[in-house]
Amino acid sequence: MMTVRLWGTRGSLAAPGPSTARYGGNTACVEVRGPRDTVLILDAGTGIRPLGASLPVGLRRLDLLLTHLHMDHIQGLGFFAPLYQPGLEVHVWGPASTTLSLRARLMRYLSPPLFPVHLRNLPCRLTLHEVPCGDFAIGPFRIASTLVCHPGPTVAYRIATARASMAYFPDHEPALGAPEFPLAPEWTSGCALAAGVDLLIHDAQYSSEEYPSHLGWGHSSVQHALAFATLAGAKHLVPFHHDPGHADDALDDVIGEAVDAAAPSFAVTPGTEGAVFELDG
Numbered sequence: 001m002m003t004v005r006l007w008g009t010r011g012s013l014a015a016p017g018p019s020t021a022r023y024g025g026n027t028a029c030v031e032v033r034g035p036r037d038t039v040l041i042l043d044a045g046t047g048i049r050p051l052g053a054s055l056p057v058g059l060r061r062l063d064l065l066l067t068h069l070h071m072d073h074i075q076g077l078g079f080f081a082p083l084y085q086p087g088l089e090v091h092v093w094g095p096a097s098t099t100l101s102l103r104a105r106l107m108r109y110l111s112p113p114l115f116p117v118h119l120r121n122l123p124c125r126l127t128l129h130e131v132p133c134g135d136f137a138i139g140p141f142r143i144a145s146t147l148v149c150h151p152g153p154t155v156a157y158r159i160a161t162a163r164a165s166m167a168y169f170p171d172h173e174p175a176l177g178a179p180e181f182p183l184a185p186e187w188t189s190g191c192a193l194a195a196g197v198d199l200l201i202h203d204a205q206y207s208s209e210e211y212p213s214h215l216g217w218g219h220s221s222v223q224h225a226l227a228f229a230t231l232a233g234a235k236h237l238v239p240f241h242h243d244p245g246h247a248d249d250a251l252d253d254v255i256g257e258a259v260d261a262a263a264p265s266f267a268v269t270p271g272t273e274g275a276v277f278e279l280d281g
């Protein structure tokens, strides 16, 4: 059993308000729940604050998997209540860098003047891990990560049980430098990691009209997300990391038209805040 819940679907900057209420205004955060209350959290965007308030009482351990340290993926960290819970075992996994440790880079945000509390003074029992570091297991989950095409060290994750699998690519530009995209899967950023997954959550920030003026910004058009899912053989695509400038009605049009034109053989469910996906194989 794997339950995936979207707590934040927006990219780049939180975008609350009446015009974004359906797709949601919080930035990237996804919860993956397994048997025996195993809790994985993917990214710490602003959606992690309400997630923190929903966790089971008596939880002893949780694991937070960061894809990268752009602000929209860590901004909720300081407001994630479990970090202030003495005795709770919290493991934070995030990309290694050639310049500074994960701890040093997180401290840039979790220290004054950007935030009043120092990372080292958080009351929980915090352990940091740098990825990619080979496959690893957390409870019933097998986890793999790989570096993907996006500015700065950025990873994507694949999470699997014996019966189900999902992959999380919130910020990803597989079309960069690949004018013929989609090319063969072995030449496409991240494709092996997403191969055959039951659920693929993937960057779909732009319309095809917007993409050419954002080349190299690290994101995909909805068409690119569909092409990547097709190439990887994913069974269900969730377009995610919506542009903060796209209101609900515009997203309906951009995603709806792209899906109609591509006529994919798999299901497509645009990512909306609060959506839940039950994967049981």
Ligand SMILES: [Zn+2]
Binding pocket: 011, 012, 028, 070, 072, 073, 170, 171, 241
């Ligand atoms: Zn982002």
Ligand SMILES: [Zn+2]
Binding pocket: 068, 070, 150, 171, 218
């Ligand atoms: Zn990013």
